Amino acid sequence: MPPKSPNGEVRQLSSSSETTTPVVDLEREQMLEAIELSLGDAFVDSHLKPGDDLWIRVRTDSWLGSVQKLRDHHSFDYFGFLSAIDWMPSPYGRGEDDPTEPAPVRDTTIRSGYAGGDTRMQVFIRLVNSKTHLGITVKVDVADSSPSVESLITIFAGANWHERETHEMFGIDFVGHNDLRNMYLPVDFEGHPLRKDFPLLARMVKPWPGIVDVEPLPGGDEEDSAEVKASAQSKDSDAS
């Protein structure tokens, strides 16, 4: 319940998309046009949210060249981050399934986000122009069979650790990066944890407590714990 202002009415807030956001974003539109022109064939798709942000998608085979052009011709000289998205919805849902029941069948149709996509996984980076402070998110598809994309370390030295992390978490190979060691996980760890088909093991070993109200006590079976609970309740009522 929101607190009330002195005159007793709750102030209704207008949503930001109605009032504060300008309908046209000339600056970003011009930026997008220029980028489209200079990238040429490499440019695949774009998405512009006026007053908010700009997304573009480039072709996989010209990933390195496109980012180089963005840095050299469009002054996106600040490297924000590099990561990836697995667009396949998780077959495990939110990890709240009851392990005693057969697993429900979930829709795992791949649906991409802004600026589209043709593959299950996408690599994306965030670049910012350090003069105008306008940023851009650049996405690139990675093939399903052998997920690999060119490494950006020759353009942005800072991409080194980000690519290592992405390699470890998504199993995407970065061609030209010769040091893709694990950053976090043990050397012999199998699987890529941030892929959606990698189950969250904590939820597999022990079911999410949200499913059952009372956890059975350690050492006792279900009935015991129910009895304990009942006796505890009767004690409570006695005391009151």
Place this chain on the structure above:
Amino acid sequence: MTMLGDRQQLSYIASQAADARLNLELETEGMTLNIGPQHPATHGTLRIIARLDGEQVVWAEPACGYMHRGYEKLTEVRTFPQVTTLVNRIDWLGSFANEVPFILAAEKLMGVEAPTRAQYIRTILFELSRIANVSLFLGDLGVQLGAITPVFLAFRDREYVLNLIESATGGRFHPNFDRIGGLKDDLPAGWIDETRAVMKKLRSFCDQIEDLLFGNEIFQSRTRGIGVIPRDVALQYGLSGANLRASGVDWDLRRDQTLPMVWDKADWKVWTHPDGDSFARCWVRLQETRESTKIVDQLLGAIPSGPVMAKVPKIIKVPEGEAWVSTENPLGEMGYYVVSRGDLGPFRVKIRSASFNNISITPWLLRGVYVPDIVTILASLYFILGDIDR
């Protein structure tokens, strides 16, 4: 030809011979020095493996992962309001500031904006967490370089700020106070006057630290010219916060982007330093703490009345979309790339934390420095392990 009677000549020859002998004996072999994972200079458990030649570092590489908690995976099984509990623990010294960009990203996707009063309180708490965080840095800096006193001052004065945060939010370190659409609660009575008094104390703390440390000759000789990061290197490694501004880049996300926060309502200055060395990074942080106290002081007098929570549904479902929001956190740029599928929880959250980028420069930066300078450079880059590993 040397005359035997010439004592000066003799001693010169002797010294030459001694040097030659020494060089022969001390011809150095490479050595690997392991720093950490448990080391006071590492703010958590960062391990640095350095290959040395004599006193100089030939190659150094931080080994992360001792504190990896997999927050990006965990967000996928949490609802939107639950995620703040996780992100609180990324940079644990400035927790409230971690919550803000995530909440702003969710609000952006929902098209909700917090009431003005909530925006003011958010900004004030954000700056308080910066002061708490950076004041510890200033004290800790002394310890790293061998001065014990500043850390006691820092812990004493940081406690005042933590008390303020606690009395407003209920938690000293993990407030979990920010909500989608506003704040959990309003400020307690008398909080504003108390905060003003504390800000005065913190300003005198800054003066004390400036006298004790920054004017100190030993401090200056150990930090000036050490670990210089040029502007273009800083940009391509994605350094942020004071580390970037100390390399002469005039860029502060509080000033240079439009967010539903109220930094623009206060009069303050973004400090930069042209040198890019350890001293510059420390100096910029000291100035920033002062500016933060000014921001808090000005905003305290301008908090409007009204609700602290907008109308949001009880069960929060965030519409489909993608949003990127980053803010100028105590450690640097902290941002969340949130992808939603119209569900109760996020589809994917990429956490861009400042320390990850800030520390990824160390293999480049530590090459060629002397062993004692490793500690200086790490201290001046200022990182929190939870912020690297997430």
